[in-house]
Amino acid sequence: MPVELKMPALSPTMEEGTLARWLKREGDSVAPGDILAEIETDKATMEFEAVDEGVLERIAVLEGTENVKVGTVIAFLRGADEGEASSTPSPVREEAAAASDGGASGDPEKSTADAATLVPAPAHASHPAGSHRTASGRTVTVREALRDAMAEEMRRDPRVFVMGEEVAQYQGAYKVTQGLLDEFGKKRVIDTPITEYGFAGIGTGAAMAGLRPIVEFMTFNFAMQAIDHIVNSAAKTNYMSGGQMRCPVVFRGPNGAASRVAAQHSQNFAPWYASVPGLVVIAPYDAADAKGLLKAAIRSEDPVVFLENELLYGRSFALDEDEEQVLPIGKAKIVREGRDVTLVSYSIGVGFALEAAETLAAEGIEAEVLDLRTIRPLDRQAILDSLARTNRLIVAEEGWPTCSVASEVMALCMEEGFDDLDAPVLRVCNEDVPLPYAANLEQLALINADKIVAAARRICPK
Amino acid sequence: MSKPHDSAPDAQVPSLRSLQDQFASNTRYPASADEKLAFYRQMLLIRRFEEKAGQLYGLGLIGGFCHLYIGQEAVAIGLQSALNPEVDSVITGYRDHGHMLAYGIDPKIIMAELTGRHSGISRGKGGSMHMFSTAHKFYGGHGIVGAQVALGGGLALAHQYNEDGGLCLAYFGDGAANQGQVYETFNMAALWKLPIVFVVENNRYAMGTAVERSSAETEFHRRGAAFRIPGMHVDGMDVLQVRQAAEVAFAYVRDGNGPVLMECSTYRYRGHSMSDPAKYRTREEVQEFKEQRDPIEAIKRLLVEDGTAEDDLRAIDKEIRAIVAAAADFAETSPEPEPEELYTDVLVDSYSGSAPAIPAAEHAR
Secondary structure, eight states: OOEEEEOOOOSTTOOEEEEEEESSOTTOEEOTTOEEEEEEOSSOEEEEEOOSOEEEEEESBOTTEEEEETTOEEEEEEETTSOSOOOOOOOBOOHHHHHHTGGGSSOTTTTTTTGGGSSOOOBOTTSOTTTTOOSSOOEEEHHHHHHHHHHHHHHHOTTEEEEETTSSTTOOTTSTTTTHHHHHHHHHEEEOOSOHHHHHHHHHHHHHTTOEEEEEOSSTTGGGGGHHIIIIIIITHHHHTTTOOOOOOEEEEEOBOOSSOOGGGOBOOHHHHHTSTTOEEEOOOSHHHHHHHHHHHHHOSSOEEEEEOHHHHTOEEEOOTTOOOOOOTTOOEEEEOOSSEEEEEOTHHHHHHHHHHHHHHHTTOOEEEEEOOEEETTOHHHHHHHHHHHSOEEEEOSSOSTTOHHHHHHHHHHHHSGGGOSSOOEEEOOOSSOOOSSHHHHHHHSOOHHHHHHHHHHHSOO | OOOOOSSOGGGGSSOTTHHHHHHHTOOSOOOOHHHHHHHHHHHHHHHHHHHHHHHHHHTTSSOSOOOOOTTOHHHHHHHHTTSOTTTOEEEEOSOOHHHHHHTTOOHHHHHHHHTTOTTSTTTTSSOTTOOOBGGGTEEEEOOSTTHHHHHHHHHHHHHHHHTOOOOEEEEEETTGGGOHHHHHHHHHHHHTTOOEEEEEEEOSEETTEEHHHHOSOOOGGGGGGGGTOOEEEEETTOHHHHHHHHHHHHHHHHTTOOOEEEEEEOOOSSOSSTTOOOTTSOHHHHHHIIIIIOHHHHHHHHHHHTTOOHHHHHHHHHHHHHHHHHHHHHHHHSOOOOGGGGGTTSOSSOOTTSOOOOOHHHHHO
């Protein structure tokens, strides 16, 4: 039997990629370590190496094919000691043919997994149809939206610059700063050593001197090394100086759980930073908010902690071609209207809440989904207004429950929304444990739509 | 195959000792009579101001932590007198009163900050450890040991970014010199050739811990060697030496050569803070510095040798005492901040979407 060569996962969060180029042809012999193909993800181009010796008997996915799912069989390798006989299925010939005639190829289970490829990257399944649609219908990923926000602000204001690990030559560890070095040069796109405490301090000091630094943390887990400068240096400067000295710095990077990276790399710091007076804390969900709020963050005179999410980087959302809009900081947004229960969330949790709302709608429960967008200052009025309409509220948060943003929203509902409550406010959070590595345990620990649905059923009358 | 460097490491850098050698050839700044008199006045102002602050602390008019600069005056005056006040920036830790006075900032508003009054330089919200004057390019006044070094790196980055020709003077103590972020900053400052002079004010004690008990390398000027930062070792009790060292270091930094690490050996006469009984050192040790190494007495002797009349010096003393008395009076009589000040300056911008936080007082009702 020939060995099936499958589309490899090149990063913890990769779901699909483009088979850019085959470096071996059918019939070529292959030794372990030979580069078989180049595979492009939205982040990088990677080489796909052979592990076994043999002959490349058949190529199942042609070069240039986009959106090939991880695990798809892309070629067959005949072992060195096997005969010539071949029983491999037909390859996917042309993308177009495959797309229009998905069932035609030999193994619909496998090799057509990439068949649905010509459709532009689809919006996330939980995306409510139409709610984000704009006139142009263009979609962009959150990653592109963030990059565009920085590029636009850097064009507009020469004081704005980016610094962090791998932001320049490497084009960003998660490719969020892709292309910035080429456009703005190394003076304004600065690669730092791995030295978070030091470069967070340097960025903060540069802001004190009147520049507009964007300090990228590869992830916010590493920002704990630098949290002293965020809290003690940046947040308190304006107050301690009696309004004399400002600190307009943006600290940004991915926050929260990624995928299978375990406890030290999976933590939501929103409640930590949101507890600090003097900081603005933003955690957007979709591309338009990512762009509009990052632009606002860069223009803000205050220090901003801008919490992104790795799992959202590659997700596409509709965004107007000419969207240069700077969105208001401190304003929540109703992303789905409903009368029976309010689901309050932010960042990746919004996706789960929208998914839950779909399920609940089928059961006759109309959930309103409120995306906080800014965690500090919190849009208290938007929460209370929604509660006054629905009289039931659940906070969905991808993070620990104890001393969480959820805790804060619940306290607000008790203090100021008590008379509007028809049921106890519930929170749906991650389990109160360090995030485990094992796939099944990780899944159990994290928030998902089903958990939100279950909570809603508890407090909504049949 | 990796092979060792072809050249000796120091061949790539002129010499990590080049500045020290240059300085050693002439350690005394050739001050004019007027300059010497100015140094005397400024150091005396710091001395008398700090003595008064100590007094007010004892009377309960100054609260919290209060770190006096008595004994270290020559460092701030020697260095800051060599700055270009139009462009250069200064940052230090919490022992910051002297550095502000060295700038000529009004002693009244500094003292009023110490007493926590509305007319204080931070409107009473910063206190002794957190004072700033952006007008003078004085960026604090930082309470976390070592933080000012990285922040100073940022100020230097801004000088380089803006191409304004300025440099940053970042002071820290022998205690802060053991913080990790100091070395993170050394690395980036050298890597990017930032215009910054790192000044270790080695007053021998990190709070109550003598340098020998805290530091494997007590020659702090050597600690930049791993980053190819040239070091200088200066007698911080001699204002003319400090000033001369500043001339050498600043010229090097302004030429775009990157950072300098300057160690100033100095001594604080008082405890670490007002609450420190200073049991970790002998009375004799303190006495020896006061009697034989005092920076103000030293410059005074030079002035007398130069023929300055004793009466003229006495007149300066009197004038300084009057300035300090007026500052103390101002600081005692100024009103405290209005209660509304509690909520001002938390954020600069207002974010319309958010309802204001409920004041605690209303909560309690």
